Amino acid sequence: MNQIDLNEKVAVITGGAQGIGLAIAERMLDSGASVSLWDRDQKLVEETARSLESRGKAEAVVVDVTDLDSVKSATEKTKTSMGSIDILVCNAGIAGPTVKVWEYPPEEWQQVIDIDLTGVFHCLHTVSPVMIEQNYGRDRQCRLGCRKRWESQCCTL
Numbered sequence: 001m002n003q004i005d006l007n008e009k010v011a012v013i014t015g016g017a018q019g020i021g022l023a024i025a026e027r028m029l030d031s032g033a034s035v036s037l038w039d040r041d042q043k044l045v046e047e048t049a050r051s052l053e054s055r056g057k058a059e060a061v062v063v064d065v066t067d068l069d070s071v072k073s074a075t076e077k078t079k080t081s082m083g084s085i086d087i088l089v090c091n092a093g094i095a096g097p098t099v100k101v102w103e104y105p106p107e108e109w110q111q112v113i114d115i116d117l118t119g120v121f122h123c124l125h126t127v128s129p130v131m132i133e134q135n136y137g138r139d140r141q142c143r144l145g146c147r148k149r150w151e152s153q154c155c156t157l
C-alpha cells in the first residue's frame, strides 16, 4: 500500500458512515489522520465512528449537507473537537432512480441536486474559510458516478 503521511491532519468525510466514505476514512486513519465523519444517519455514523476507534481518532457528527445551518454547526463542532479541518472529502450523495429522463420524478431530481450539488457547495462554502485561515487545506468531491450515470442515461434516450 502507498504510504501517505497524514499525521496530525484532520479529515472531514461527508457521508462517512458507510460505503465509499467509510473506506476513505479507514485509509485516512491508516495514514495517520484523525477523521470526522459527517453523516445524516445518526445511529449508523455513531456506530461507525466507534468501530474505527482502534485505528485512530474518529468522531461522528450528525449533519444534513442540504441545510447550510447544519453544515455551519458541524464545522464548528469539528473545529472545536479536532482543532482544525485540513482535508474535506465531499462524498455524501445519492444516485437517484435509474429511469428515463421523462419518467424521472421531479421531486427525486430535486433531491439529487440538493444533496449532490448544493450539499457540496454548502461544505466548500463553509469549510474553505477555515482552511484559508490555517493557510492549508485540500478538498475532493466524489461525483463521478452521478455524472457517468447521467451521461449514460442521456445516451440511451
Ligand SMILES: NC(=O)c1ccc[n+]([C@@H]2O[C@H](COP(=O)([O-])OP(=O)(O)OC[C@H]3O[C@@H](n4cnc5c(N)ncnc54)[C@H](O)[C@@H]3O)[C@@H](O)[C@H]2O)c1
Binding pocket: 014, 015, 016, 017, 018, 019, 020, 021, 038, 039, 040, 041, 063, 064, 065, 066, 091, 092, 093, 094, 095, 115, 119, 142, 143, 144, 145, 146
Ligand atoms: N457506489 C458507487 O458505485 C459510486 C460510484 C461513483 C460515485 N459514487 C458516489 O460516491 C458517493 C458515496 O457512494 P456510496 O455508494 O458509498 O453511497 P452510500 O449510500 O453507501 O453512502 C452515502 C452516505 O451519504 C449519507 N448521506 C446522504 N445524504 C446525506 C445528506 N443530505 N447529508 C449527510 N449525509 C448524507 C448517507 O447517510 C450515507 O451514509 C456518492 O456521492 C455517490 O454518488 C458512488
